[in-house]
Amino acid sequence: MTANEINKARDPLLGLALPALERAAKNAREQAIFHNTKLIILQNSRVVKLSANEIREQAAEYYAK
Secondary structure (H helix, E strand, O other), X not given: OOHHHHHXXXXXXXXXXXHHHHHHXXXXXXXXXXXXXXXXXXXXXXXXXXXXXXXXXXXXXXXXX
């Protein structure tokens, strides 16, 4: 389901799901960095463990764009 389809959905709560998931992902990244633990994600259909440094690097690349 795309963001546009979510916004057109009949259920108003469905439109709130995407921002909630984005906030949860941001919080998980911040907590992994704070506690210096790995973050486990699904990337390209593979389970990947990201270190705190890798999370910082990805964030720097994302905000540099």
